[in-house]
Amino acid sequence: MLNYMLRKFYLLIFVTFGVTVFAFSLNYLFPGDVLTNMTGNQAISTELHQILIEEYRLDSNVVFQYFSYIERLVHGDWGVSFITNTSIFEQVFTALPATIELAMYALLYSFIVAIPLGILASNPDRPWLDKPILALSLIGFSMPIFWLALIMILVFSINLGWFPVSGRLSLIYDIPVSTGFILIDILMSEVTYKAEAMFDALTHLIMPTFVLAAYPTTVLIRTTRQSMHNVLDTSYVKAAKAKGLSDFQVLKRHALRNGLLPVIQMLGIHFGTLITLAMVTEVIFSWPGIGLWLVDAIHQRDYPAIQGGLMVLSGMVFVATILFDVVYMIFDPLARRHGHGKI
Amino acid sequence: MESIPLFSVREIKKIYKDKSNWFKKGRVVEIGPVSFDLHRGETLAIVGEAGSGKSTVGRLLAGAELPDGGKLYLGDDEINWNDSKFFCQNIRMIFQDSQKSLNPTVRIGDQLEQPLLFNTRLNKEQRLERINNALRKVGLLPEHAGYYPHMFSGGQAQRIGIARALILDPQVVIIDEALAPLDPSLRAQVINLLLELQETLQLTYVLISHQISLVRYLSDRIMIMDQGKIIEAGTIDDVFETPKHPKTQKLLKSLDM
Amino acid sequence: MAKIKSLLNSCLIMLGVSSIAACDIQQDSGLASKTLLYCSEGSPESFNPQLVTSGTTIDAVSQQIYNRLVKIDSDSGQVVSDIARKVIVSSDAMRYRFYLRKGIKFHSTDYFTPTRDLNSSDILFTFSRILHSDHPFHEVSGGQYPFFEGIGLSQLIEQIIVVDDLTIEFRLVDPQASFLANMATDFAVILSAEYGEQLINENRKEQIDQMPIGSGPFKFKEYKRDHYIRYAKNDDYWQPESNLEQIIFDITPDNSTRLAKLLTKECDVLGYPSASDVGFLEKRSDIDIKDSTSMNVSYWAFNTEVPPFHNPQVRKALSYAVDQSAIIDAVYFGLAQPATSLLPPTSWAYNADSYVSQYNLEKAKALLVEAGFPDGFEMDIWAMPVQRVYNPNASKMAEILQQSLKELNIKANIVTYDWGTFRKKLANGEHDSVLIGWLADNSDPDNFYRPLLSCAAAMSGSNRSAWCNNEFDHNVKRALSTADQAQRKVFYTNAENVIRDQVPLVPIAHATRHKVQHKYISNVNINPYGGIDFSATQKGKP
């Protein structure tokens, strides 16, 4: 186990190294002046130019440049945006919680919906349930997310007027930001209209959550179904049944834990996709997360911002994937032996 | 018997290392050294328990793996380990599981043709001729050339394995447990086929097996391995009558039961 | 409370089980009915209208935070009093004396608390900043005052004299007919001198344009770029105070999202409805839509400093490629008039008999051959990324132009950036040609000519063609110093002829401006010459 953890730790370091090298090299890959891309300062005077070159160690070789880059990263000096001239570090970490919040609710939602459906579909006593559920999941899997979002907006916002179409809280409510997670912020705030704001935030959440959850839900349904099938086929489950346990007991005592293991693994594999889809969802629902921010930055060729955003996004995906993997290993000792360097 | 052996093996060995890491030191396993001489038309059996290294020796002899030392002679010529052409034209191997040794996506005929393509300059008709001959030799029909491997039964597949080994007219054939997976009636058929072929083509066999009864029936000489080393060697009669090593005695006893 | 909680719970459950359920309850907090949500189309560049020309900034800032000396009555178009209770103009139109109202207070906020009422020194401070390059605030935020430079204010004003605490006099070098009208524009807002001093002491001068202090009906509370502006009611307003507790500018650049927000009541009033949606909105019973003629023009300006556009013949050729009727159909959905000159037909200086149909590809081809471009060339069309009353969809307009230019073998690339970058690069003259427009700040025709095409405007950057023509400048100047309207019209017609001959820009259309709001909103005041005014707005039950 220790060996395993060490291996993951080593991997994490390697990944961190990879991501920072990548982000650093973006300074060179992006069009334009390297120094401008690094600092975000678009009007560098000649005197300042010299000072900056020394400060950023552009006069020495790439390795030194890289280390000075890392030093600045650690100190939170990520340069400033071309467009707003404000600190990228600050912007990124204001936007990030909104994305994580959305992704988490979507995951939660897909768990609640997909796992029962997956178990139902795998139930050999009700074979007629399998096909419709599978078909549903295939349709959900094939639905371009932005199209789904547009249809939902048309039906539920425009025609029925049930849900708002953008943002995560009506601007009427002025909630001070403390954690960046809107529901927690509302609970922690001391305003008179807490309940109202909470309700408003929830109505804002419903559609983006549903749209984003479509993909993980369909994937989860299939994974759950498949792994339940596999587990129900094992001899220990058959033995348990032979002992006279009811279906529900079998499910509870034997099948569920083992059947859900691959689900955890699946989450790790699909977490990255979830985050990218969250970006698209954010764009459509104007959800003020990192995705919307990054897409704006790309539109505006705001290279320092793109660089910071990509680094944080990919870093987050990596760390989350490794974490899911570790969790999976903790629950499944058998898998530990095979985890050579794989993430 | 002729004075110059056809096939001589001198001190070949193979060293395996377990992967080591920060917490574990690697374990080193040495197979060999193994030496022996074989005359044309003779059969040598290499016998041992599972894990005794007999299969490794077989694979080394067939050129499937490179040894960490030792030499190989065919007649007077020393064989270069890296000369795969020489190997496949003179020393061939019949695999334990013939079904697995056949490419599942390619027709039998094509698979038999490929060694010819790689090693000879025969034209299409000549190749076809050779393939049909080989198939007939092992008791199959030329029509079988158009079949895919999965359409054959185990015994038939084994025959194809033999045909494939023989298609390049080798001098030495290494038979790696090739008879074990067959059921008894089939096994008898294949054994008879092998003996017949040895007779007509003057083949030299190295038989790797753990089935003592089979070994006694087929071989002229025997070599017994344990934990990578040869513990006893000699003619069949000598070894079977007066086994010296306790392991050999045990092995032979197990046969009697 | 308990009711809301139980509803909340049920909503949470619904969130979990299925999202296809409505939580349609009426909220009974006072806040929602006292908050006006205005969906605007872009972020303001600054919170000081003196520094800008863009309608977005004017809409967002001018009427909410500030007052002017005088203002334009949106109904009559006449100049009426604001901070100045009366104005006395000398008979030679060279001295303007303003008598200020008593007891006008600047905003008190977390960052500034005024100790005195508004007086003449504030007026002096405001205009000195623009006029004098040695003023401590002149260079702050770039030192550019495009509107005032465009009308040549610094050459015009000889002196500003503080007569007493509540009286101030402007002395001009030349008589100018449009001076009062200019002082009434949304650019001529009054800043607080006391706030300026405080910022000098704190050494945070640039804050004056970012965290504004004015005397208007609302005070600045919070701004998140590309996101929202939050204003709170000014409790000390010197005029009847607003019914609203706060106004929020919800910055929504995307047309369709803005419309969707209107329909879901996420905004009460819509800034610039897409022309395509007007027909759709007219059918809705819960929405009020009013159109008003507006003093505006959209045009295609060529950067006359960049070859081949320095050649008037090329410019003229391109002007024949503008299919006005196609553009008006596709971009304005018919809600515009084709432009024949910079001036809209509603202006008194408009010359009606100058109309000629422009679209003629044969002529264009011939002119191009003459100019030495029989095989065409490659060019950029910059399309502004925001919707404006004068141009609801510049990209679409660009696509139509692209199509016609293809016939002339000209490969046109459509270029667009976000609004901030777009304007910055435009001011740097990085464009070949640009689709943009102008919304007049006052009713005087001068407001179309000088800011858009004068040499002074070429320097300050609001002249997108970087075009400087002496004959044109001369005519415009003469028109300005003449009081007689008939004579002025002659000069403007002359100026218009120069434009037609040289084609620094091609006027495309005059759009109808629309105001869209929910029926429960009343008294939103949209000035035909500029900003939107919420001071008297009332919100009923949504």
Add this chain to the structure above:
Amino acid sequence: MAKFRFFSSPSNYSPLKQLWSLFERNHFALVAFWIFIVMFILSIFGPLLAPYSPYEQHPEALLVPPAWALDGQINYLFGTDALGRDILSRVLSGISYSFGLAIIAVVLALTIGLFIGTLAGFSKGIRASALNHILDIALIMPSLLIAIVIVAILGPGIANTFWAVVLAMLPQFIHHVRTEVADLLNKDFVIAYRLDGANKFQLFKYALIPNLVEGLVIFGAMAISSAILDIVVLGFIGIGAQTPEPELGTMIADSIDVFYLSPWTVMLPGLLLFVCILTVNIVGDGLRRALKERRLQ
């Protein structure tokens, strides 16, 4: 498995034919397969069938509803968009952009992946483990994110989108091929080939390729849907194909402005897109299932 079958045993077919006959039994998949073929043909000849040029504007016919609507016109079967461009023509070209390009991208990525992956599968030691690490990292990144990164570097445009999609898919193909090759290299029949005297190229050609192709086709079929999605999403968020190119995602983004007024401008391209992705997914799924079934036999 001595199962009783009352139809002629498909076990006498070649492996590919066997796969097909198993696939054929899945009617859904079969229908999807034919739709896929139709789409494929349309993506080649679609622009030729289009009644108008996808860029041609008809100022006299703006936002005409589809022909089946009350006030639709028969000469604009799917209606027109806000610039009076015929949606049918645009959608037909859109198939070649979004669907055809995705297929080309997948085929290209597969080919490159096949070669790099095979080389990687042959290599051992430090080089292999370095490659493994890089691949592991690249594999975590979802392809869309990689594509976004690449477009961010290269700048928007359909050509850049194409390369971004190719590059973004490459790691998974290399990984797939590499594991398959490493797997195959340990198989008896590959050793048999070596003993037959095959050199590396012959090994690749006769032993590996025939055994890789099937897996690659199925893997590729699954990848097409994500390639389509990548292209379309990039177009939709405005960093892929640019207007006025008739790429489906760009088209939808373009028409959002008139979405409430004339929903067909968004719905029809979206529906087509959905059908494209759905058929690809069903075909891929069907193939995968057939393969699984064949392995069980």
